[in-house]
Every structure is written in structure tokens, then in C-alpha cells.
Amino acid sequence: MHTVIVEDIVKYYKKYSNKHKFLTLKSAIVNRSLFSDLKSSEIFEALRGVSFKVKDGETLSIIGENGSGKSTLLKILAGISQPSSGNILTKGRISALIELGAGFHPEISGRENIFINGIILGLTKKKIQERYNDIVNFAELEEFINNPVKTYSSGMYMRLGFSIAINVNPDILLIDEVLSVGDASFVPKCIDKINEFKRKGKTIIFVSHDLTTVERISDRVIWLKNGEIEMQGYPKRVTDTYLEYIGKKDEKKANKQHEAEKMEAEKNREKRWGTKEIEISKVKMIDKNGNEKYIFEQNEPFAIEFNVNSKSEEKDFVFGIGIFNTEGIQCYGSNTFIENFKSQSIKGTGKIRIKISKINLVNGTYFLDLAAHKRDGYPFDYHHFQYTFKITSVYRDVGIVRIHHEWEFSNNIKIHKKSLVK
């Protein structure tokens, strides 16, 4: 049986022109065009014909970029806004966690707010009385429950909101990104509660950017793109395709950004210093096919290429490289002197390529430093924080480098690795 049936939902928003805002009252009165004024010429389609069904007890996640229509869809499912066309069928009580604590009144106590919020969410006074202790305990607010809500921290506020909403005991639970604001200890508790709902066979529709949680809790994932379903199915398969898409998009952006950075670097001379007796120029990063690129996978071979130009002959020179992460921590640094190269002579333009077979840095953005100097540090040309590149990885491990490792489990531990469907 299906708990939620969505058929060909279309939602468009009207964009009113500025003129409208200033003239309407007058024209509404003079021309009696009140309702026609409220019609507008420009229309933005947030959802363009979305259909899906959710089975009893299924957990469905909806992912997509900002502005793809996720929240609009959820609001329509919750009955907050109406679709422009299309049908929705839902079975049972719906509780929507779209904004926690919406409707709290800051001046009155947590206790009173529980009752008021409960009634707003559709409970009766008696039901709230029954669940009052559960609500307070789950929110961990025993000591503060008689204080006005305005004295609560944002974490306390959110906990109380979540606790009330979840205790409405819905048949269908809609969750929109609310967990992203919780404190570290409360979020796992919320997820436990959501899992409890799952076990009880309730239907959950979950909207999130947090793909890890999405993969963990959902049975099926829908990927919304520009108001349409781009893909749906087995969670890992959808999230991976989605990640790949986002990655490609980022890559384009990063390349564009690189162009902009080049311009910036021209202006930004303090990031570069030295006497320029040897000058570094035309720095670029290339993949194994020689294409210029600034976003690489963790285990992808690539190279850093740059030109050096020495006006007169130099005998004492060292070339160096440094890699920093966004926190400014040096992840790696080395130079030709450290690696036992002995300089003899340089004159005119030359080309240097640093080949990296496997960078093994964790995913993130990095800065590249390049330098040419004498052994004693006398600077020819220093390029500091001038270039950025990005490392992507299938794993979300943290730290600086991915240390090569393997897991081994004894036979009594039942654990298996999810296959990466690519």
C-alpha cells in the first residue's frame, strides 16, 4: 500500500514587477483590478511535473542542489502551500519538521509553549498531557521548562521543537534539513528517534544535503534537479551519480575560478616576492593526458608544470614546492636541495614538471606555493598561496593525508563493505 501518492505536481511562483508594488493600491481602487493585478506576467517554475509514490513504512530521501525544489515539494506534501496543479494523496497524520519551534512565543514558558505548540500541531490537550513528560525528557529541559523560551539557547529551542514535533506521533514524518542546526550530541539522538520511527513502520520523507545520513537511513532516494526528478532508486547509486554531477560542476567552477585567480594574482603582488633573477611563470596543473585541470581525485596522477626564466647565468639555485590546506597548515613541502639535487647552471627559459603519482591528501581545497631561491634562502621568485586546486575522494575521511590502511575483522564481527556502484 502507498501512504503518499504524488501525481504530476507543478508549482510555479509568480514574480511581481516592482511597479506593481507601488501602483497596485491606487490601480486596484481606481480600475477595480485587484485580482487581475495579483496575476503577474513572469512565472518561476519551482516544480515541473513531479510524480512518485511512497510505500507504507518506506523512508524516502530527496536530494538536490539549492533551488531544485526540494523544500517546495516538502511544503506541498505538508499541506502548507498548494500545488499549482497536480494531485497529492496522503494517508494518516502528517508531522512536518520544517522549522523547529515555529510558533513558540518567546515571552512564555517552555511548559506553556509545549501545550500551545502541540495544539497548533493538531494534538488535543489530553494527548499533550499524556506525552508531556516524554517531550520534556527527550528535550533534556527538565530544569528549564518553566523559564520563558526567550532565555533558551538555540540548541535548547531546537530540542524542544523537535521533541514536540516528533511526539505528535505521526504516520508520515516530513523532515527538512532541520538536523543541520542541532548540537553534536543531540543530532544522533534525533537520528535514533528517526530510526525508531522506521522500525515502527512509519513513512518518512527526508530532505537533506547530508548524503551520509541520506545513505544511512533511506530505502530510496529521489534526486531533484530544476524542479524535475533527475533520478531515483537505490540510495548509494543515486547519491554517487549526484556527487559525480556536483563534482563536474565544481570542476567547471574551479577552472573558472582559476582564471579569476590568475587575474587576481597579477594585482596581488604581495603574495609574490623576490628579485626575479630567476622568474617562475605559466604555472599550471595537468592531468595524465596533459589537459589543464585543477580538480583531481585522491588517487589520480597529475603534474604541476611551470616555466623558469633566468636572464643571466645563475649557478646557485633551488626550486621548491609547498602545499597548504585552507586552514593554512602546510601539508607538504620539499625542494630540490632537500632531495639532493646539486645545481650547476641555468640560463634562459626552461620548463619544470613535478609529477605526482598519487597525492593521497584528504578531499578539500589546497593552495600551492612555488619558489626559486639560493641555497641560503636568497629569494629569486616566491609564489605564495597563488594557486588553488581541489582534491575529491569517495571517502569522507578527515585529517590531512589519507594514510594507507586496511581493516581486518575477526569472524564473529558481522560487517561488510558497501559496494561502490560507479
Added chain:
Amino acid sequence: MILKLKDLFKYRQLIFTLISRELKARYRGTVFGFLWSLINPLLLLAVYSIVFGIILPGSSGRIENKDITGINYSIFLFTGLLPWIWFNSSILESSNVLFIHGNLIKKIKFPIEVLPVMTVLTNMIHFIFGIPILVLFIIFFGKGVAITPWVLFFPVAVFVQFVFTMGLSFLVSALTVHFRDLKDILANFLTLWFFGTPIIYAFMTPAIQNHKAMVLALSLNPMTHIIEAYHYTFFFGSLPHWKKLPITLAVGLIFFYIGYLIFDKLRDTFVEEV
């Protein structure tokens, strides 16, 4: 429409809860607390009594065989002022109520029509709390004015005013969402309306009755008949004016119908516009 109004009845617990929240929250943290709903009209009464009873007297005199000077003028004034404050605050707050509770509209499935109802009812409760003071005033200070059995008609006047106010409240709350200028226009318009309603003066004052145009203008104002109904119930203790009340009720019902219709028609736009 009737069906939708039945829904409104279904939400009564929600409405009561919201009203009690409003009442609790309004004076939370103040020293006088709930007394403020009594102090406010009393202060206003003091100001108007001084200005129009002592500094600028003489517009009244004897009307319907009652003396409207001195302390009696204050009682007369209070009789009209209390229901006007209910009306005035209801309309002003209605112009803002959807914005203040934007969170409820945008984030929760919420019966929006509850909000104007809550506004009008909350202010009605403040009004009702003022009535015992009025009665005490009449009993202790009234000169030749007394509580008569006509007081029993009081709920009728309240009902007519409620219907009319509710209609305007629906209209105002819905329209301000799209025309925000209305808020400022309203504040000024209500001041004008106040002086165009027999509150600080009596409708039967010769100065008015001698001008046909003025009588007509005042008669076209539904609030005239509503306030007059209170005047007759409490102050004059007689019936004459009541004849106009059924017509006012009919007008009120039309306002209610139109107000609700427009509110209902614009309802789906609130989520996006608030």
C-alpha cells in the same frame, strides 16, 4: 462558505489557546500585568474627559433627558470609548497579524483564518473586562443615570460589532499582505473614523441634528449605530436607537461575507507573500 465557517468552529480549541497565549504574553514582565487592559482605557478616558469635558465643554448639554456634562460626560465618553478601542485595536492589529505569525503560516500547516479571529476575540476580551468598570462608574458616579433593564441588550450590540469587525479584520489582514501601504493608511484613517463616530459627542446633539448632511454622513457609518447602541444600553437606558441596529447587522454580514471571501480567495498567496 458555511462549511468553511464550520471548520472555524472545529478550530475552537486552537483559537482559545492562541487567545490565552496572547493574553498571557501581552503583559508578561510588566508590573501591573493584566491591570493594563483596564488602566489603558482609564488613562484615555482621563485625557478625553479633561479636554472635551473641562477645556472645551458645551457641545453636549441635555440629550434624551440625560445631562451630559461633568462626570456624566466622562461616563458617556467611556461608554463609547471602550467598544471603539476594541474595534480600533482589532483592525490595527489585523493589518499586522499575518506578518507577526508568518512562521506559523510558512512553516506549519495552519488554518490561517484563525489569526484574524484570534485578534478580534482577544481585543473583545479586553473590552469585556472594561465593562464592570463602566457599570461601577454608572452606579457610583452617575447623576440621573442608572443601570436599567435595557442593559440586557448589551450582548446584541457586541454581536453586531463582532460581525462587522470580523469582516473588516478579514479584509484588512488579507489585503495588507499585498498592499503594505494599507498599514499606514489605516492608522490615519482610523483616527478620522474615530471623530466621525459619535463617541466624544452625542449623535443627538442639536449641532449635528440641525445639519441634514451631517446626520446622513454619520448614519452611513456602521460604527455610529453600534456605538449608539451602547450609549442607549448603558447611558440613556432606552430603546429609540435600536431600530437602526438590524440594518447595521445586515451591513455587518455583508462586510463579513465580502471580507471572508477575499481572505479565502487570497489565502493561498499568503504563504509566498508574508
